[in-house]
Amino acid sequence: MSHNSIVIYKSKTGFTERFAKWIGEELSCDVIPYARRSAINFDAYDTVIYGGGIYAGSIGGLKWFKEKLPAMAGKKVVVFASGATPADSAETAKCLRQNFTDDEWSQIKAYYFQGGLCYEKMSLGSRIMMSMFRSMLKKQEGNSESYRAIASSYDCASKEDLKPLLEYCIK
Missing domain, CATH: 3.40.50.360 (Flavodoxin domain)
Structure with missing residues (x-):
């Protein structure tokens, strides 16, 4: 229909x-x-x-x-x-x-x-940006829930x- x-x-x-x-x-x-x-x-x-x-x-x-x-x-x-x-x-x-x-x-x-998140399909620029963001988050919050949520690809x-x-x- x-x-x-x-x-x-x-x-x-x-x-x-x-x-x-x-x-x-x-x-x-x-x-x-x-x-x-x-x-x-x-x-x-x-x-x-x-x-x-x-x-x-x-x-x-x-x-x-x-x-x-x-x-x-x-x-x-x-x-x-x-x-x-x-x-x-x-x-x-x-x-x-x-x-x-x-x-x-x-x-x-x-x-x-x-x-x-699918790091494998991200552009190089996006992967680099996410890597910097993960590093900053890890430094600020350690192994927090927010950090773990972006640590690797998931669906x-x-x-x-x-x-x-x-x-x-x-x-």
Whole structure:
């Protein structure tokens, strides 16, 4: 059953892509990688979903998506972000909100999903940055929970986490 929806995603290490494809399967809709964004005709969709990873507090590719908001007037507009921080962290909610102006926030329904960390798929620059951050954290906090959370790659992406977004899109 088609919901006349589209999912556009930008993914560096694969978590956002996996969430986007899961959403596409559940909604039986088009799933388009960020690299092919110029081919999208927003008029063809009632629901537009954008997903990007959170890197240093910013959602990847979101600037482009927000520039397209005028073309999405009257549509359901959804943004999801994925990252390594637990979804129930106060820091996560603050980080998600800081990516939008008040006007954008009133037009967009936003969600966050914890995916994980994949050092093997990170760019060299990202690996170096994370290595420096781990060293700083270890020096400040020792073998703390925060340090252990970023010490190595892990995957806690869950299709179940998508339920609120999917329910919003089909109502």
